[in-house]
Amino acid sequence: MTENMANMENKEALTAANFVHAAINEDLLNNRFGPRVHTRFPPEPNGYLHIGHAKSICLNFGTALLYNGLCNLRFDDTNPSKEEIEFINSIQEDVHWLGFDWDDRMFFASDYFEAMYQFAVELIQNGDAYVCQLSADEMRQYRGTPTEPGKSPYRDRSIEESLAMFTAMREGKYEDGACTLRAKIDMGSPNFNMRDPVLYRIQRSEHHRTGNDWCIYPMYDFAHPISDALEGITHSICTLEFEIHRPLYDWVLDHISVDCHPRQIEFARLNLTGTVMSKRRLRRLVEEGYVNGWDDPRMPTICGLRRRGYTAAAIRDFCERIGVAKSNSTVDYSMLEHCIRDDLNNTAYRVMAVLDPIKVVITNYPQGKTEMLPADNNPQCPEQGKRLLPFSREIFIEAEDFMEEPPKKYYRLTPNGEVRLKHAYIIQCNEVVKDEKGNIIQLNCTYDPTTKSGEDTSGKKVKGTIHWVEAASAVPAEVRLYDNLFTVDNPEDVTEGVDFTDNLNLESLKIIGRALVEPSLAMAMAWERVQFMRHGYFMTDPDSTPEKLIFNRIVSLKDSWAKMQQTEK
RNA sequence: UGGGGUGUAGCCAAGCGGUAAGGCAACGGUCUCUGAAAUCGUCAUUCGAUGGUUCGAACCCAUCCACCCCAGCCA
Numbered sequence: 001m002t003e004n005m006a007n008m009e010n011k012e013a014l015t016a017a018n019f020v021h022a023a024i025n026e027d028l029l030n031n032r033f034g035p036r037v038h039t040r041f042p043p044e045p046n047g048y049l050h051i052g053h054a055k056s057i058c059l060n061f062g063t064a065l066l067y068n069g070l071c072n073l074r075f076d077d078t079n080p081s082k083e084e085i086e087f088i089n090s091i092q093e094d095v096h097w098l099g100f101d102w103d104d105r106m107f108f109a110s111d112y113f114e115a116m117y118q119f120a121v122e123l124i125q126n127g128d129a130y131v132c133q134l135s136a137d138e139m140r141q142y143r144g145t146p147t148e149p150g151k152s153p154y155r156d157r158s159i160e161e162s163l164a165m166f167t168a169m170r171e172g173k174y175e176d177g178a179c180t181l182r183a184k185i186d187m188g189s190p191n192f193n194m195r196d197p198v199l200y201r202i203q204r205s206e207h208h209r210t211g212n213d214w215c216i217y218p219m220y221d222f223a224h225p226i227s228d229a230l231e232g233i234t235h236s237i238c239t240l241e242f243e244i245h246r247p248l249y250d251w252v253l254d255h256i257s258v259d260c261h262p263r264q265i266e267f268a269r270l271n272l273t274g275t276v277m278s279k280r281r282l283r284r285l286v287e288e289g290y291v292n293g294w295d296d297p298r299m300p301t302i303c304g305l306r307r308r309g310y311t312a313a314a315i316r317d318f319c320e321r322i323g324v325a326k327s328n329s330t331v332d333y334s335m336l337e338h339c340i341r342d343d344l345n346n347t348a349y350r351v352m353a354v355l356d357p358i359k360v361v362i363t364n365y366p367q368g369k370t371e372m373l374p375a376d377n378n379p380q381c382p383e384q385g386k387r388l389l390p391f392s393r394e395i396f397i398e399a400e401d402f403m404e405e406p407p408k409k410y411y412r413l414t415p416n417g418e419v420r421l422k423h424a425y426i427i428q429c430n431e432v433v434k435d436e437k438g439n440i441i442q443l444n445c446t447y448d449p450t451t452k453s454g455e456d457t458s459g460k461k462v463k464g465t466i467h468w469v470e471a472a473s474a475v476p477a478e479v480r481l482y483d484n485l486f487t488v489d490n491p492e493d494v495t496e497g498v499d500f501t502d503n504l505n506l507e508s509l510k511i512i513g514r515a516l517v518e519p520s521l522a523m524a525m526a527w528e529r530v531q532f533m534r535h536g537y538f539m540t541d542p543d544s545t546p547e548k549l550i551f552n553r554i555v556s557l558k559d560s561w562a563k564m565q566q567t568e569k
Numbered sequence: 570u571g572g573g574g575u576g577u578a579g580c581c582a583a584g585c586g587g588u589a590a591g592g593c594a595a596c597g598g599u600c601u602c603u604g605a606a607a608u609c610g611u612c613a614u615u616c617g618a619u620g621g622u623u624c625g626a627a628c629c630c631a632u633c634c635a636c637c638c639c640a641g642c643c644a
Binding site (some may be wrong): 017018042043044046076078079081082132134135136139140143144145146147148150176177179180182189190191192193195198200201202203217219220221224240241242243244245246247266268273321322323324325326327328329330331332334335336337338339341345350379380409411412420421422423424426453454456462463464465466467489531533534535536557558559560561562563564 | 570571572573574575576579580581582583591592593594601602603604605606607636637638639640641642643644
């Protein structure tokens with residue numbers, strides 16, 4: 001007995017997390033494909049992968065993992081006019097980065113062009129396909145309406161003639177578009193996909209793999225079921241818009257000589273609030289310069305999320321949490337944010353960075369003295385150890401952590417008020433220094449030596465603790481704050497006359513040129529993720545160097561104070 | 570309009586004739602040397618609507634309504 005069948009005896013294995021797994025369980029129980037589960041992720045190499053693809057990748061590869069099965073990577077490259085090698089590489093990189101692997105099972109639909117051709121010949125020989133000479137325009141006219149059947153004057157062409165013409169098509173005897181091979185199914189079907197769908201078209205464009213070997217290329221509806229069958233796929237998981245193609249998928253496999261007939265199962269694609277997912281619109285964002293390329297940290301592409309600082313684990317967790325179902329839905333972006341916060345909360349070092357510095361002089365602290373204060377790298381995780389932070393007479397704090405006229409419940413520094421400096425001492429503000437225009441340029445404070453972190457003997461309790469950096473050792477850095485690309489939840493839903501770019505968030509990127517970070521970050525390497533305490537999670541951009549540190553904000557920390565302030569307004 | 574789908578909380582989503590899981594968000598409390606995290610609690614008398622079957626319906630039946638998809642020689 002195989003492992004899967006043994007699992008099926010186990011009642012728990014029967015509890016499916018989603019309807020796809022329920023269908024697989026049913027097939028396993030009925031021995032529909034024996035004990036095997038074999039899926040595939042079949043992108044067309046014509047663009048970069050995005051978070052919606054991640055859902056499909058997690059479903060397909062995750063399902064294979066769950067059932068001890070296999071998942072292939074297959075490029076659906078049946079339309080050479082749209083596809084490029086660049087995308088074949090980026091797709092592999094992204095799938096690997098997400099944590100999945102296809103071993104030696106990377107395939108191309110184009111691997112099967114010869115086999116597909118032979119299957120097409122078989123269809124013609126059986127009277128199930130014919131060569132049609134309707135032009136594209138004519139075919140549209142002849143298609144019929146929902147209630148009236150379509151027609152083609154060529155559908156009764158003899159088998160011999162179709163065979164000869166199909167051979168001639170392959171040999172390049174016809175101009176592009178002069179004729180097509182069509183399945184002979186049902187011109188009266190209410191499902192237009194069954195009204196003698198085109199199987200092959202003539203298209204002279206160089207294919208990235210087969211070069212100029214072919215001038216005829218199979219259509220998706222013909223190529224996909226055959227590719228699945230030849231690879232021994234058991235469950236062909238795709239998105240909802242292909243549901244109406246399923247009868248054709250099944251028809252193809254029922255009319256050619258293959259012994260594998262995978263089950264196609266459709267699920268709803270992912271939509272996320274505040275962003276767009278369609279290839280066309282993502283391309284416009286890049287090409288019209290609204291973002292800086294496909295991997296701009298604001299893009300919902302896998303490479304964009306990666307550069308933003310998202311982890312693969314967080315994206316996988318997200319895909320797990322949103323579930324798999326058949327209803328069109330738009331997941332709230334906060335779900336994704338929760339996943340990355342949750343991951344980084346456990347792993348990221350807590351460090352201090354001041355984004356909008358204001359100088360604080362601790363007037364009673366000895367001139368020239370510097371002490372090294374121990375700081376937990378991650379209080380969630382003591383085994384991550386401690387580091388030493390320099391502290392001396394002059395430091396910088398966040399400008400918003402001081403207010404001359406504080407609102408109620410303001411726990412930070414105020415004139416004559418006290419706050420704790422994280423990992424250091426409690427200080428009191430004694431004097432506010434302003435320039436001639438009245439701008440605050442410095443705060444003069446005193447510290448209480450008995451309040452040192454870890455050895456506080458004062459018994460003092462203060463409401464607020466703020467972060468800071470020591471003036472002499474602080475390292476300048478550029479910090480890039482990212483926000484949603486759009487100001488509306490569903491930017492793809494636009495009323496007529498409105499372009500989706502009209503809803504672009506003009507403040508989706510804020511660059512802070514003169515932030516100061518603690519000295520432990522001076523040698524930060526690219527791709528390092530940290531928490532800037534009280535700010536959020538950040539990652540050093542791949543372009544960051546010790547000479548010029550650049551931090552991308554992955555996600556802010558939740559901020560109930562800010563929220564409170566907002567609701568008061 | 571013909572066909573294929575889908576409607577469960579602000580957003581996802583379980584549920585499969587026995588009396589509405591879970592997560593995100595939100596809102597309160599506790600704790601806190603991160604206004605974070607953690608933690609405790611609140612959040613659908615009702616499942617698109619209306620009828621019907623049943624002792625009993627989100628689940629079965631009927632009718633209606635809303636939304637999505639198909640009518641490319643794209644995938």
